[in-house]
Amino acid sequence: MMLRLARVYALSGALCLSASAWAAPGDPAQGRAKAQALACVACHGEAGQSSQAGVPHLAAQPPLSIFYQLLQFRDQRRRGGGMEAIAANLSEQDMRDLAAYFSQLPAPKGQPFADAALVRQGEQLAQAQFCSSCHGNQLQGQKHVPRLAGQRADYFLTQLQHLHSGERADMDGTMASAAASLSPADMAALSAYAQTLN
Ligand code: HEC
Numbered sequence: 644m645m646l647r648l649a650r651v652y653a654l655s656g657a658l659c660l661s662a663s664a665w666a667a668p669g670d671p672a673q674g675r676a677k678a679q680a681l682a683c684v685a686c687h688g689e690a691g692q693s694s695q696a697g698v699p700h701l702a703a704q705p706p707l708s709i710f711y712q713l714l715q716f717r718d719q720r721r722r723g724g725g726m727e728a729i730a731a732n733l734s735e736q737d738m739r740d741l742a743a744y745f746s747q748l749p750a751p752k753g754q755p756f757a758d759a760a761l762v763r764q765g766e767q768l769a770q771a772q773f774c775s776s777c778h779g780n781q782l783q784g785q786k787h788v789p790r791l792a793g794q795r796a797d798y799f800l801t802q803l804q805h806l807h808s809g810e811r812a813d814m815d816g817t818m819a820s821a822a823a824s825l826s827p828a829d830m831a832a833l834s835a836y837a838q839t840l841n
C-alpha cells in the first residue's frame with residue numbers, strides 16, 4: 644500500500660512539471676512538414692510506424708510523451724539511436740509540433756508473436772504488475788506515459804532492460820521502480836505481449 648501511494652505521488656509530481664513545459668499545444672500540420680524536412684520519417688516510417696529493428700513506432704503515442712522524450716534526448720538525460728544529436732537542433736516549438744503530428748496518426752496494429760505461451764505469460768504479468776495503472780487500460784499511453792500497445796517487441800525489450808538496469812534513467816523514477824523486480828524472462832514475456840495489442 645505504501646509503495647502504491649508513493650508511486651501515485653511521484654506520478655502527480657511529474658504531471659505538474661510537464662504541464663508548465665508543455666505550454667501551448669503543437670500544430671500537427673507544421674509537425675508533418677518538419678517530420679519530412681528533418682527526416683524523422685526515414686527512420687520512424689512515413690506513418691510513424693517503423694519497419695526497422697530498434698526504432699520505435701511513434702504513431703498514436705501521447706503528445707506529451709513524445710515531447711518529453713525529445714527533451715530528455717536534447718538534455719542528454721537519455722541517449723540512444725543518435726537521437727541526442729537530432730534533438731539538440733530542435734526548438735521546443737518544433738518538439739511540440741512533431742509531437743502533435745505523430746500523436747494523431749493511426750495506431751500501429753498489433754502484430755502476432757510466434758510464442759503464444761510467452762504472450763499469455765506477459766498478459767498475466769502485466770496485470771499482476773499493474774502496468775496499466777500508468778500506461779492506460781489498453782496500454783495505449785496517457786499524459787507523459789508512453790504507449791506500449793503494438794510497439795515493436797525488439798525496441799520494447801531493450802528499453803525495459805535499460806530502465807531495469809538504470810542505463811536509461813527515467814524522468815521521475817516511477818518506471819525504474821516498476822521495472823525493479825522484473826526478471827529477464829518476465830521482460831521478454833511483457834515485450835511479446837505488448838506487440839500483439841491494438
Ligand atoms: C537515424 C534514425 C532516426 C532518425 C532520423 C530519427 N530517429 Fe527518433 N529514434 C531513433 C531510434 C533508434 C530511437 C530509439 C532510441 C533508443 O534506443 O533509446 C528513437 C527514439 C525516438 C523517440 C523516443 C520514443 C519512445 O517511445 O520513447 C522519439 C520521440 C523520437 N525518436 C522522435 C524523433 C523525431 C521527432 C525525429 C525527427 C526530428 C527523429 N526521431 C529522427 C532513430 C531515429
Ligand code: HEC
Binds near residue numbers: 768776802803
Ligand atoms: C508508476 C507508473 C508506471 C508503471 C506502474 C509502469 N510504467 Fe512503464 N513507464 C512509465 C513512465 C513515466 C515511462 C517513461 C519513462 C521516462 O522515459 O521517463 C515509462 C516507460 C516505459 C517503457 C519505455 C517505452 C518507450 O516507448 O520508450 C516501457 C517498455 C515500459 N514503461 C514498460 C512497462 C511495463 C511492462 C510495466 C509493468 C511491469 C510498466 N511499464 C509499469 C510509468 C510506469
